């Protein structure tokens with residue numbers, strides 16, 4: 613009998629522990645990969661406000677660490693990736709923060725942070741990805757699932773819904789009819805069904821889950837960071853509205869800053885002279 617915390621997933625890298633003072637997550641790094649693990653297996657890795665805040669901190673660290681090129685998001689143990697919001701601390705206007713007593717809907721901030729992280733974020737899913745946990749894997753760039761993975765929404769059963777990425781982005785991934793089925797019926801889908809509807813990228817035996825995920829990370833790390841960054845924001849731009857366009861445009865600005873033409877404008881300003889753009893070609 614497997615306990616919730618136990619894992620039969622074989623480690624695939626020499627992970628260095630960066631968990632520090634985190635209580636609800638584990639944070640590891642190896643070979644340019646950051647791994648954020650929700651560590652609340654006793655509640656199937658449900659998140660509370662603290663969990664989400666810690667994930668935000670770790671993701672920000674991974675983003676600003678120049679040695680990191682890809683991020684894995686996962687849950688501790690074989691039984692669950694994440695079962696969504698912790699219903700035990702759900703108050704009347706959000707999830708109750710243990711320290712402040714304030715009510716939060718802070719998982720939405722984390723969702724946006726995953727979308728706008730300029731590095732690929734990969735969900736590594738064993739067991740249940742349910743409710744808000746299902747939306748978390750959905751918004752990651754890629755999902756690698758173990759054969760025991762199970763997916764679904766429960767919102768209409770437990771008095772909740774995600775009308776943001778959870779609805780419209782899901783529809784763009786699996787199609788309008790399927791997305792409505794997933795939300796209206798609150799059924800669970802196995803890994804093969806998830807693969808069939810394009811919800812996940814591949815399905816592997818549980819023991820090989822990390823091995824496969826790390827292999828995908830290693831391939832990604834061989835590739836141009838700027839090309840990956842541009843592609844991620846280009847994929848986002850089509851579905852993320854003005855925020856998506858802003859991200860793509862921000863990357864275009866970053867590239868322009870990296871050119872001599874862009875730098876001529878800055879240099880001229882600092883040197884208190886008129887800028888000379890005559891040496892730069894007007895591209896057809």
Ligand SMILES: CC(C)(COP(=O)(O)OP(=O)(O)OC[C@H]1O[C@@H](n2cnc3c(N)ncnc32)[C@H](O)[C@@H]1OP(=O)(O)O)[C@@H](O)C(=O)NCCC(=O)NCCSC(=O)CCC(=O)c1ccccc1C(=O)O
Pocket residue numbers: 654655656658691692695696697698699700706707716717718719720740742743744745766767770772773774775
């Ligand atoms: C995940 C299950 C299908 C697993 O089933 P099973 O393996 O049989 O295990 P259980 O015996 O059910 O569970 C073991 C143990 O864990 C506890 N637990 C599991 N999930 C949760 C949870 N989400 N919250 C609290 N506790 C949980 C369970 O009670 C057991 O504990 P015992 O002490 O042994 O009793 C199954 O567990 C399941 O269906 N879980 C509930 C899934 C669910 O409904 N999740 C919530 C969906 S709503 C949500 O996620 C909010 C999304 C959200 O945050 C959001 C979205 C959009 C806008 C705003 C927000 C927002 O911030 O609110």
